[in-house]
């Protein structure tokens with residue numbers, strides 16, 4: 001088909017909606033906020049899942065599966081945890097023609113589903129640590145503008161729920177998992193993220209503290225929460241009576257964590273790397289890393305060209321490279337170039353009569369458009385090297401674009417100016433909830449208010465006497481602020 005009708009830098013929202021469909025990742029569905037995840041995106045989810053699942057297995061975390069349905073009594077057990085979220089809970093009220101005696105909730109998250117059983121299973125300190133994870137879907141009936149991958153009423157995620165005898169074990173795991181989330185973004189998606197801690201206002205209200213990896217979308221100037229790793233403290237073990245007899249024979253409350261990343265990761269990757277020709281997939285998450293296109297010329301040895309294409313796919317596949325050929329004879333080479341560029345395949349290999357004669361192939365990089373002639377003799381090493389370079393340069397380019405959007409400020413006026421320039425703003429803050437609420441109130445507008453994104457784990461030095469940009473009180477920490485998704 002034809003190219004995109006919207007340009008990324010001119011109509012970002014329309015560009016995004018179009019590119020996920022034209023790139024064959026998403027099909028729109030007749031229920032608002034719900035999307036079909038097609039194989040081209042599902043394969044990315046599976047590549048990340050394979051990595052993350054292997055890593056948590058190394059940490060002795062076990063997979064399980066709890067029911068989708070939540071009984072109301074248990075869901076509403078924790079008032080302040082649920083109050084802000086209640087409007088998003090979807091309920092089953094009928095089966096067939098008849099009403100259910102009691103409506104049943106569909107899980108928006110699984111704390112209340114799982115923790116009554118944690119209480120039952122955890123008796124003594126030898127039952128700890130209990131570390132479970134599940135790969136599943138969750139439903140949150142949100143009403144703010146639905147966006148494929150970024151904000152949908154049903155999404156896929158993993159949710160880890162762990163219980164420990166001591167706080168220090170929980171604190172350690174929170175950061176171990178956060179590092180895995182950083183790796184998913186930076187090593188696989190080639191998207192730079194900032195590790196940090198959420199403010200009291202922005203954290204998960206049911207927990208003790210929330211850590212996060214924050215990404216940024218330069219085109220919209222909005223931060224986006226990439227994944228979260230919460231320490232729940234003993235809040236839920238108090239609520240659900242998850243106690244154990246410690247070594248001294250005393251009854252003690254478990255220390256818990258919960259952590260998740262979702263299919264939102266795919267949307268962030270599309271937003272950061274995509275361009276006006278379509279998706280741009282980092283090689284690490286591309287199921288097809290190399291697409292081989294035959295370029296026959298009149299009757300010049302067409303079979304020889306096809307054989308060379310097959311041999312190229314064979315050789316690359318044997319070396320563990322995701323390679324395919326497009327032999328469809330009802331499409332021209334030019335059409336195929338555009339098609340596979342739209343799908344974001346990192347590297348294209350063209351084989352025409354000249355290439356055949358010179359025993360070489362013509363490689364074309366999706367990210368830079370660079371054309372490179374590769375002798376067949378050293379094909380595998382060269383392709384591996386090029387894929388490695390594509391991965392690295394995508395990350396470096398994204399990091400440069402993101403860093404160009406960061407502005408450090410000291411005063412309110414500088415803050416407001418930077419916000420107007422759609423920046424991610426690093427400011428010294430007094431860390432008071434009322435002041436954060438005040439910043440939100442003072443920056444309200446049709447673009448949405450500014451909020452705190454995170455306080456980076458890597459804290460720059462705060463010179464003596466530094467005052468908070470918003471309140472003038474003594475600053476306690478450097479914090480990133482901005483508009484967000």
Ligand SMILES: O=C1CCCN[C@@H]1CCCn1cnc2ccccc2c1=O
Nearest residue numbers: 085088108109140159204228258259260
């Ligand atoms: O993030 C995570 C990581 C995985 C496990 N859950 C935590 C916290 C979820 C917070 N949350 C988010 N939306 C909700 C929507 C409806 C009901 C409850 C909730 C809710 O508790």
